[in-house]
Amino acid sequence: MKKNITTVITVIILGIAALGAGMYLGVITNKAPVSPPTKAVVKSDAVNTDGKQVIEIAVKGGYTPKAITAKAGVPTVIRFVTDNTFDCSSSLSIPAINYRKNLPRTGTTDVDVPAQTAGTKLQGSCSMGMYSFTVDFE
Ligand SMILES: [Cu+2]
Structure with a gap:
């Protein structure tokens, strides 16, 4: 009988510990995901054979x-890469260069x-202005 009680208590303690661990893990997984780097420096080696610098922007649920x-x-060549992009970020607009296109x-x-002259900030966005990106020329 005494052994049974010990067993029951052990099971309860283990249960509470498991619950605590579960909650702890839950808190961790509920944390906001680490945000991707918002700024990327285009390196000088990103210049193609025509002497143009190539910037690549992924288009899906915004611009990255x-x-x-x-x-x-x-x-400069800004290369927009879509990959099963069904959201409005595919309707691209870059007003400063009069560019507007529905990307594939x-x-x-x-x-x-x-x-561009140094100090120029070239901005682009989806046609609704919901998603945007900026290229800083330095
Ligand atoms: Cu939009």
């Missing part, structure tokens, strides 16, 4: 990276941007 630093005074659901779209 959202903020990019690029070199001023160099013609999946594919790669190169947008030529002429050399």
Whole structure:
């Protein structure tokens, strides 16, 4: 009988411990995911054979990276990569260069941007202005 009580108490303690661990893990998994880096520096080796710097932006539920630093005074290609993109970020608008296009659901779209002066912030967004990105020319 005494052994049974010990067993019951042990089971209860283990149960509480398991519950506590579960809650603890729950708290961890409920934490907001680590946000992706919002700024990417375009390295000088990202220049293609035509002497253009190439910036790649993934388009799906927004633009990634959202903020990019690029070199001023160099013609630039912004390469938009869609991959089963069914949200409105595929309807791209870059007002400063008069660019507006519905990107393919999946594919790669190169947008030529002429050399920009240092300090220029080129902004683009979905047609509704819900998602946006900025290229800082330095
Ligand atoms: Cu939108």
